[in-house]
Each structure stands twice: as C-alpha cells, then as structure tokens.
Amino acid sequence: MPLWQSFTATGCHLLWRVPASRVLPVRQRLPDGSWLAAIHARTDGKKNCPVRVRVIACRLQGVPGAEPDGYRLVTDLLDGEHYPAGELAGLCRERWETESVLGEIKTHQRGAKVALTGKTPDGVRHQIWAHLLVHHALRELMARTAAARGLDPDRLSFTDTLRSARRSITTTPGVFSP
Numbered sequence: 001m002p003l004w005q006s007f008t009a010t011g012c013h014l015l016w017r018v019p020a021s022r023v024l025p026v027r028q029r030l031p032d033g034s035w036l037a038a039i040h041a042r043t044d045g046k047k048n049c050p051v052r053v054r055v056i057a058c059r060l061q062g063v064p065g066a067e068p069d070g071y072r073l074v075t076d077l078l079d080g081e082h083y084p085a086g087e088l089a090g091l092c093r094e095r096w097e098t099e100s101v102l103g104e105i106k107t108h109q110r111g112a113k114v115a116l117t118g119k120t121p122d123g124v125r126h127q128i129w130a131h132l133l134v135h136h137a138l139r140e141l142m143a144r145t146a147a148a149r150g151l152d153p154d155r156l157s158f159t160d161t162l163r164s165a166r167r168s169i170t171t172t173p174g175v176f177s178p
Contacts, residue, residue: 001040001051008076015075015088017095022072024055030080033057039074054078058089060096104158105135138162 007014018024024037034057038050054077059070073092077083110131118124139153142161146153 001049004051004076013075013077015073015077015091017092018072018074020057020067020069020072024053024072024074030054030085032080032085034080034085036078037074052078054080056085056088058085058092060093101135104162105131108159108162109135109138138165141165 004014004016024035024039026035027038028036030036035055037053037055039053040050053074056073056075057070058073060067071092073088075083075088077088116124116127118127138158138161142156142158143153145151145161146156
C-alpha cells in the first residue's frame with residue numbers, strides 16, 4: 001500500500017493485477033460488474049489505513065499460461081461509466097503480451113539465470129541492445145512467416161522460432177555475411 005499511495009499521490013492512475021484468491025469484500029457493486037472495496041497493507045493488522053479501490057474480475061481467454069481461475073484487477077479509477085470494466089480488462093491482456101515479450105528475452109533467448117557480463121555500464125547497455133535487436137529480428141521472422149502462410153503471428157511459437165534460428169546458425173555456419 002505504501003507504493004500504491006506514493007504513485008497515486010503523484011496523480012498517476014493504477015491498474016494492478018492481484019491473485020484471484022485475494023479476498024476483496026464488496027462495499028458497493030457497480031453496474032458493469034466491478035465493485036468497490038477497501039484494501040490494506042499486510043502489515044496494517046488493525047486496518048487503520050484502508051485504500052479505496054475498484055475491483056474487476058477477468059479471465060484471459062485463449063492466452064497460454066493464464067490462470068484458469070482468472071485474475072482480479074484493482075484500480076484507483078473508481079468511475080465505471082468513464083472507465084468501463086471491459087476496457088480496463090482489455091488492458092490486462094495487452095500487459096500480458098508485454099510481460100510475455102520480456103519473458104521471451106529474459107528466460108528463453110538470454111537463458112534463465114544468465115547474467116549480463118558487461119564490465120562497464122556501456123558494455124551492459126550494448127548487451128541489452130543486442131538482446132533487443134535479436135528479439136526484434138526473431139519477431140520479424142515470425143511476422144514474415146505468418147504472413148506467407150496467412151496466419152496470425154501470435155499463433156507461432158517464439159521458442160520454436162528461437163530453436164530453429166539457433167539450429168540454422170550452428171548447423172550452417174557462415175551463412176550470414178558479416
């Protein structure tokens with residue numbers, strides 16, 4: 001809650017995902033299916049400093065790896081007419097795609113638990129840019145492959161594309177000119 005309060009104190013608005021198992025009692029139900037609730041810091045045993053939030057329950061249909069029980073989103077955007085629950089839930093899907101991209105780079109492309117080895121801040125920046133460029137090239141390959149086959153690029157596997165690219169580079173060295 002301290003982090004939430006420090007962000008909202010600057011005037012920014014938040015839409016955070018919390019586990020579907022988190023108990024958020026209904027204080028007021030809204031017409032769009034969302035509800036108003038109060039949340040407290042885990043360390044606020046006496047519940048003296050509640051934060052008023054709006055809760056939106058949603059499922060990410062057709063998203064690989066999404067929790068089958070769905071998610072709960074909490075936001076400081078309390079007005080359901082100006083900020084419909086469906087639109088806010090749609091943002092969750094977009095965020096999921098962003099998190100998936102970061103996961104592709106961090107876990108699959110770079111490798112789990114592999115640290116950047118740059119000896120200087122510039123060296124680390126160069127490595128990060130290199131990883132981003134490789135990711136972009138792989139995603140471009142996926143987009144072109146999907147277009148040639150009349151498919152949605154989201155239907156292609158990043159991991160399979162990465163493995164294929166690695167195989168082609170190691171089995172036919174020298175194919176790419178400097």
